[in-house]
Structure formats: C-alpha cells, structure tokens
Amino acid sequence: MVGTPHIHDLLLLRGESAVTSTAGAPCPYLNLNQRPWVVVRRGRIADGSIPVGVRGTQRHERCAGFTGLSEVLETRRPDQLRLILAEDSRRPLQAFRSLSYLESHLAGLDLTWGPGGSVGYELASEIPAVRADSDLDFILSAPQKLDLTEAQDLWRMISSAPGKVDALVETPFCGFSLEEFVTASSRKILLRTSDGRILGCNPWNLSNGKDS
Template identity: 35%
Template sequence: MVLEPHDLLKIDPKDMISHSLIPEWVFHSLKTAPFVVVRRVHAPRGLAAIGIRGKERNQRFGAFLPEHCVLKQIKPEDLTGRDQWKGKQSSVFAVMELAEDLFNHHRLSWGPGGSVGFELASGVETVTSQSDLDLIIRSPKPMRINIARDIVEELKKSLIRVDVQVETPAGAFSLVEYARGPGPVLLKTMFGPKLSSNPWEVSKASSLFM
C-alpha cells in the first residue's frame, strides 16, 4: 500500500498512536466520520502520519497509524466523477465541473482535497458557503509553464478562491507560484519547506533553514 499526502483513510480510532493527550473532540469527530488525511510528515517505518479535522477550523490534530490498520484508502483522484457531487448546491461543486474540464483537457491526474475531498469521501457535509476549493494535481513529470499559466488564468474566472497544489516525487508546490515563471518555488517536503529551482528533483532543493 502506497500512502501519499492528501489520501483519506478510513480507520478505527483505537488504532491511533499519539505521544500527546488526544483531545476529546477528536473522538467525537471520528465517531461521526472515521476518516483521517495523510500528512506530509516523516513517519517511522510501518506508520503513516495522519491528521484529524474537527468542526472548527482550529481543530486539527496530528497522530500516527500503523499502515496495516488502514481500513480503506481514498485518493483525491478517486473523487473526480461528477456523479459524486451531483445535486450538491454549494458553488464550490460548480467550480469542480470547471476544474474537471480544464484538467482533463490537459490530461492531468487531479482530485479535490480539503473540505471538499473530505465530504465526498466520508459523506459528511463539511463544505460551507465560506469554503475554498483545494485541488491536487499529481505530476510525476515536469509540467510546462504554459499549461500552468493556462490553468491559473482559467481558474481566476471562478467566484470562489481555488488553491491548486502540484504534487511531485520531491514534494508539493503552489501552481500559482510556479506559473509566474523562472525562479525557485517553495517546495513542501516531509522534512520541511525548501526552495527549489526544479521541484521534480529532490537533489536540487535547498533547505530554507541552512
């Protein structure tokens, strides 16, 4: 089983591992929807770094989970079928249709993250009128700048804020930042943020803390 950041995992709360006291809201949240998200954090062998979200924006908790305890894995790419959000009234889902047409046109592997991904995976309503749309592009090979710019310009037409993160073998970066042109981008890795002139090559990333 290959676990990647943004994957949603169905779990049994009793399998969580934490070196700090687990807040009571975590158990209430997992009782409603037993799903966690894979975090971009280095984890010991055999463990997955997971994040639990509560009802409030400030309710976020990190823990670990033995990989063999995953009951179900749902990747953002599994949540792109229009039938999965058919009938949902939020304008966020209308923008999902724009994103689907756009990303499919460029033959990109993509999916929703954040509250949208969580709602589609768990079936629990988490999207509100204030929700942004977080999208993930899986890009194992370098993306042309002109494609990034085209996507950014098209998504600007949306009435809601859309944040697109590009996932590469080295980490993740903002599509908007990459589309600006030549120059290093801020690359998120499991060992912290780095500046990289080529975010597809780990060896060319330099730590911000060096």
C-alpha cells in the same frame, strides 16, 4: 490489501483509537458515531507508521498524529473524488461549483488531479465539511516537469472557476503552489518537502533538500 497511501489520500480507519497525536496522546475529534476518516499529511511513512491529520466539526479542531497501515480499512485518492459523490443539496456551495467547473474544463487534461481539503474530505467521508466560504483545494500530480507555458495555461483555466481555488502541484519530491510557480518574479519558490519547507527553483530535482 491496502497499499501504501500517499499525501492527500483519505483513509478510513478501524476506530478512533487508531490515531496517536504527535505528542503521544490519543488524538481527539474522531467520533465513532461517524466513520473515522483522516487525511495523509506530508511526512515520511516508515515502519508502517503514517502521518495523518484529523479534522473535527469546527475549524479549530485539528490534530496532527500518526496511524498504522494495519488500521486502514479503505483509501480514497483525490483523483477518485468527483462531484457525483456529493449530496444534491450540497452542490450549490461555491467550492462544489468550482469543482464542477474544473471537471468540465479539465476533462482532457493528461494529468491526475482531484480535490483535497474540506471538499475531498466530504466527498470521501460523506460528513459535511464544506462551508459557504470554503475554497477548493486542487491537487495536481505532476511526476514529470511541467512546461511553464502549459502551467500558465492551466492556471488561467483554474483561476477562472466560480470560486477561489488553491492549486497545489505534487512532484515525487515536494509540493508547491501552481500560482506561485507561474507568477514568481524570481526563480525560487516555496517547496513543501517531507523534511520541511525550503526555497528552490526546480521541484522535480532536489538533492539533500536543495536544488541541484
């Protein structure tokens, strides 16, 4: 039985009709000739309805929609996705070289992390999505508050990767940029919540959309 998915999880669906766009129409870009994978986007999961994003073959082919939990055949979390799943011919791409670097340098990290974006999608679906100029989306799960010094050390390591890495930290309440967290001149940073984006200073303690 498939458990409740979380943001950034990749979901294998039964078919292209399993997704309805936010406008209520069928969501385009899912191709039954390929395994229909979607990503869980930020939002509330209620009554078995999951907010998902659909990726087409072109950069402009994106669709925000919803699917039902009963339509999910398989789930892949970011922390389950590693370079070993990539085709040998794809590994020289910059984003995959960055992933290889992080797997080596973060081997002892006591936090759950994995790739998102095009890298995560390709590793889960086996459908080529990474381009020569693709960045690596790095998803870090931080249920407990990060010490600023620890976060700064982590960012220095991540930013030394061969290619650009967009590091997103996910707390139980929101997501935020690791780079912004360690470099912000003011206390408040942009927090991505299920109800929208807000400015706040404590991503681990939100109350009614504001810091407490």
